[in-house]
Amino acid sequence: MSKLRIGEVFRYARPYSAESAVIDEYPNHFFATNFPGHALAQLDSGINPIGYIRAPEGQRRPAILIRSSPHKIGSHETPWQDTFDPDNGHIRYYGDNKEPGKDPAEASGNKALLEAFKFHSTLDSQLRNQAVPLLFYRAVNRNEKAKGYVEFNGFGIIQNVELITQYDRAKERAFPNYAFDFVIFDMRKEHEEFDWSWINERRNPEKTIENSLKKAPQSWKNWIKDGPKSLERNRRYVSKLLVATTAEQQPVPNSTEEATLKKIYEFYEKKSRFEALASVITARYIKDSGGVYKEGWITPGSWDHGADFYGRLDVGFGFGKVKVILLGQAKCESPYSPTGGNHIARTVARLKRGWVGAYVTTSYFSESVQREIIEDSYPILLINGKKVAEITLKIVHDDGYPSVESFLADVDTQYENKIKNRRPEELLIE
Numbered sequence: 197m198s199k200l201r202i203g204e205v206f207r208y209a210r211p212y213s214a215e216s217a218v219i220d221e222y223p224n225h226f227f228a229t230n231f232p233g234h235a236l237a238q239l240d241s242g243i244n245p246i247g248y249i250r251a252p253e254g255q256r257r258p259a260i261l262i263r264s265s266p267h268k269i270g271s272h273e274t275p276w277q278d279t280f281d282p283d284n285g286h287i288r289y290y291g292d293n294k295e296p297g298k299d300p301a302e303a304s305g306n307k308a309l310l311e312a313f314k315f316h317s318t319l320d321s322q323l324r325n326q327a328v329p330l331l332f333y334r335a336v337n338r339n340e341k342a343k344g345y346v347e348f349n350g351f352g353i354i355q356n357v358e359l360i361t362q363y364d365r366a367k368e369r370a371f372p373n374y375a376f377d378f379v380i381f382d383m384r385k386e387h388e389e390f391d392w393s394w395i396n397e398r399r400n401p402e403k404t405i406e407n408s409l410k411k412a413p414q415s416w417k418n419w420i421k422d423g424p425k426s427l428e429r430n431r432r433y434v435s436k437l438l439v440a441t442t443a444e445q446q447p448v449p450n451s452t453e454e455a456t457l458k459k460i461y462e463f464y465e466k467k468s469r470f471e472a473l474a475s476v477i478t479a480r481y482i483k484d485s486g487g488v489y490k491e492g493w494i495t496p497g498s499w500d501h502g503a504d505f506y507g508r509l510d511v512g513f514g515f516g517k518v519k520v521i522l523l524g525q526a527k528c529e530s531p532y533s534p535t536g537g538n539h540i541a542r543t544v545a546r547l548k549r550g551w552v553g554a555y556v557t558t559s560y561f562s563e564s565v566q567r568e569i570i571e572d573s574y575p576i577l578l579i580n581g582k583k584v585a586e587i588t589l590k591i592v593h594d595d596g597y598p599s600v601e602s603f604l605a606d607v608d609t610q611y612e613n614k615i616k617n618r619r620p621e622e623l624l625i626e
Contacts, residue, residue, distance in 0.1 A: 198228035243305025258398035285431035287378040445560035474526030474556035493616035502546040535560040
């Protein structure tokens with residue numbers, strides 16, 4: 197069965213047929229979505245509900261296909277402009293009423309979406325299990341044609357419905373309508389591919405809703421289980437593709453790295469002396485990455501103002517060399533709970549123009565924290581607990597320490613000597 201990739205363009209051509217896999221060098225939408233013995237999945241209207249089937253649990257609608265046609269904006273057919281932002285998991289879509297004096301809830305597409313919204317907004321997980329998925333498409337220009345090509349933009353649900361008044365400039369009249377805010381769900385677990393066989397399972401009258409759920413994307417299963425409170429966790433963000441999962445930031449259970457991280461955490465029970473190790477870890481991390489770095493000093497506890505240690509990055513050589521101050525923050529905290537986003541925000545707030553930051557923790561970074569740093573382009577280096585353990589083991593090996601404990605003890609003996617009450621700008625003239 198075919199899989200639809202987000203951003204993939206399909207040929208949607210007349211005469212409608214599912215026989216050919218490719219038409220005019222583009223995948224045929226009817227072939228990709230075919231369910232033998234059943235009607236073709238069409239996109240002729242803006243809102244395209246697949247007809248109800250009689251399933252074991254009762255009436256079931258397999259899916260609703262949503263299509264936006266940007267080339268029709270301002271016309272009688274589409275006198276408004278939908279907003280598609282799949283990279284941030286959001287669509288603002290206007291319903292299909294166009295007539296003044298008509299109840300917009302009675303327009304066929306609006307009616308289908310309003311019915312779907314009852315299940316999308318419920319707090320009852322049993323009712324959510326009956327929810328209908330929405331699939332999103334945009335018409336695109338290809339081969340100098342404005343018709344006959346559609347781009348798949350993902351799947352999701354309705355988050356909000358708003359009754360509005362719109363104005364048709366061509367006919368110079370106002371009319372009531374609905375505006376729908378859709379959430380596009382995340383498909384990282386599926387490698388950004390939507391498996392159409394899930395929809396065909398939902399179209400099969402012999403399959404129960406529980407059977408069909410096995411084929412659903414993981415984000416849909418998560419939402420069915422956790423409901424509206426989980427929407428942001430399951431929303432699609434392109435920056436999520438750059439985000440490390442919790443498992444990727446933690447040592448493998450029962451590994452040498454996990455044992456090392458536990459030793460580090462237990463060694464710094466007072467936690468106020470972890471800055472010395474964080475400074476050493478940062479220096480080795482940057483140097484092993486090919487950077488030129490000079491360790492600075494640890495700040496006095498009562499004077500740090502959001503900085504635990506300072507260092508300097510050097511870019512280039514000789515007369516043209518650029519020196520960049522690095523402000524470091526160190527947090528020895530539980531390896532099994534995410535570090536606080538407020539600590540990172542405090543570190544970022546202390547960065548002056550031209551500075552970079554480093555945040556070193558025995559913990560890990562939540563998805564929301566990572567996404568904020570990526571989207572806002574903060575110049576801060578994130579070193580999680582797994583990386584701390586890996587670098588520690590590398591130093592122990594490379595520098596000939598007999599054990600992790602002996603290395604930590606050696607770093608700790610240098611703690612007092614590294615404390616200095618100095619202005620960070622002094623690093624630029626050394």
